[in-house]
Amino acid sequence: MNKQIKFYKYQGTGNDFVMIDNRDLEFPQSTELIEKLCDRRFGIGGDGLILLENDDSPRQNADDFAPTLKGDEKSDFKMVYFNSDGNESTMCGNGGRCIVAFAHFLDIFEDQTTFDAIDGLHRAEIKNGIVKLKMIDVIDINNDGEDFVMNTGSPHYVKYVEMLNNYNVFKNGNEIRNSPTYKAEGINVNFVEALSDKEIFVRTYERGVEDETYSCGTGVTASALTFMDKNNQTSVAVKVLGGKLKVYAEKNGAGFNNIWLEGPASQVFSGTISI
Numbered sequence: 299m300n301k302q303i304k305f306y307k308y309q310g311t312g313n314d315f316v317m318i319d320n321r322d323l324e325f326p327q328s329t330e331l332i333e334k335l336c337d338r339r340f341g342i343g344g345d346g347l348i349l350l351e352n353d354d355s356p357r358q359n360a361d362d363f364a365p366t367l368k369g370d371e372k373s374d375f376k377m378v379y380f381n382s383d384g385n386e387s388t389m390c391g392n393g394g395r396c397i398v399a400f401a402h403f404l405d406i407f408e409d410q411t412t413f414d415a416i417d418g419l420h421r422a423e424i425k426n427g428i429v430k431l432k433m434i435d436v437i438d439i440n441n442d443g444e445d446f447v448m449n450t451g452s453p454h455y456v457k458y459v460e461m462l463n464n465y466n467v468f469k470n471g472n473e474i475r476n477s478p479t480y481k482a483e484g485i486n487v488n489f490v491e492a493l494s495d496k497e498i499f500v501r502t503y504e505r506g507v508e509d510e511t512y513s514c515g516t517g518v519t520a521s522a523l524t525f526m527d528k529n530n531q532t533s534v535a536v537k538v539l540g541g542k543l544k545v546y547a548e549k550n551g552a553g554f555n556n557i558w559l560e561g562p563a564s565q566v567f568s569g570t571i572s573i
């Protein structure tokens with residue numbers, strides 16, 4: 299007999315996700331099923347799939363993220379993220395903003411929340427469809443030739459280019475992602491063009507999607523930090539193919555802390571699918 303799965307589809311600046319309320323742990327998780335649900339022809343379609351679950355993890359390093367959480371107190375929910383290739387992956391910034399909008403829709407919190415993700419606890423707030431998400435601290439920004447490499451919850455490569463509108467993001471992103479240094483672990487590759495001293499344009503080739511997406515939150519964050527570092531700034535506006543985001547951060551030694559990613563996140567449609 300076919301099983302019916304209730305799903306919601308969310309997007310944050312065009313980075314789109316199949317969202318499932320899995321607080322009852324009934325979702326029959328498998329790589330094949332998730333890949334199929336994310337398929338744009340045979341499934342619902344999405345750059346990734348996200349499970350919203352109850353947070354049952356013992357707290358680790360909670361102080362930085364949520365000083366209000368003590369001992370075995372729980373956060374409001376847990377985010378489990380999978381890329382469209384069906385594999386569980388590291389943090390997704392736009393997915394994080396979308397799950398906050400989803401948890402708000404489910405009445406899990408009113409306007410501010412703390413949730414657990416693979417890279418630790420995240421604070422977030424929502425107002426008029428705009429979600430502001432606190433990202434993990436970035437310890438340092440490394441150089442690879444003239445380019446930059448860092449971890450903003452997921453691994454990112456940042457390269458500055460000109461005429462980004464006409465740039466071959468798929469070809470060049472795929473080449474860097476599959477180069478000997480990065481092939482095994484994989485890396486997300488961001489191409490950046492400065493539009494002014496207040497705004498950058500970012501296009502990203504995503505690991506696990508193995509294609510360019512309309513936006514990548516952890517990639518936008520990484521790109522923004524390189525620009526803010528160079529220009530000694532505490533915020534920057536970011537244009538992506540799917541809309542606009544903003545990043546705020548404070549310099550801390552070789553890295554940054556108090557990093558926030560802000561932008562729209564919304565429900566597109568919902569339904570049931572038989573598997």
Ligand SMILES: N[C@@H](CCC[C@H](N)C(=O)O)C(=O)O
Nearest residue numbers: 387390391392452514515516
């Ligand atoms: N779209 C994401 C990044 C998702 C994770 C990435 N594909 C990886 O596997 O590292 C974002 O918005 O941050």
